[in-house]
Amino acid sequence: MGTTRDFIVSAFADTLLPMFSRSMEDAVYETIDKRQIPTRTDFKEVRDLVNNLRGQVTGTTSGIQRIVDQIETLSARIDAMEARISEGSTMEAPRSKTLTCKVEGCNEPYRAKGFCARHYQQWKRGRLPEFPPDA
Ligand SMILES: [Zn+2]
Known part of the structure; x- marks a missing residue:
């Protein structure tokens, strides 16, 4: 029953997280490439950029965590619905087969x-x- 949630969470982790860490790397290398020979100021700029990106990634990670929490809530509801459906299908199928009309003699x-x-x-x-x- 937990498979739906696990699938969605791992899809998020596999798709989104590498995307963010990759864009951070790209930005750092782009800055270094532009300057050719990095100076002290360049290092400071890169460090500030990294700190800035780290802040963004942290914010995004908590955003993803919120989404994951919502997915967990939703998937708990899906689990409950699935349970109800499978209960219903095991309880109602025999009922409709065994029950007969309530009109007397029918x-x-x-x-x-x-x-x-x-x-x-x-x-x-x-x-x-x-x-x-x-x-
Ligand atoms: Zn009848």
């Missing part, structure tokens, strides 16, 4: 609202006085 298979298909249609049209239609 043994037709269950269709809806406790009736077989024919009696359900009759009930819907108000033709079953012993079972008044829903208000």
Whole structure:
């Protein structure tokens, strides 16, 4: 059941994180390439750039963490829905097979609202006085 969440989280980590660290590297090398021979000022600029990028990456990482948290919440809901669906499919399938119409003497298979298909249609049209239609 946890596979959906694991898949999404790893997709995020695999796709986004290398992208950010790569763009940081590119920016550093680009700055060095432009100056050819780095001076003390260049080193300071590069260091400031790295610090600036590190701040951005940290901000982005916490942004990703928030997204991951939201994904975890969503996937918990998906898990609950999947559980409910699989419960429903194991409980309802035999029910519709074993239940029959609630009209006395009718043994037709269950269709809806406790009736077989024919009696359900009759009930819907108000033709079953012993079972008044829903208000
Ligand atoms: Zn019936």
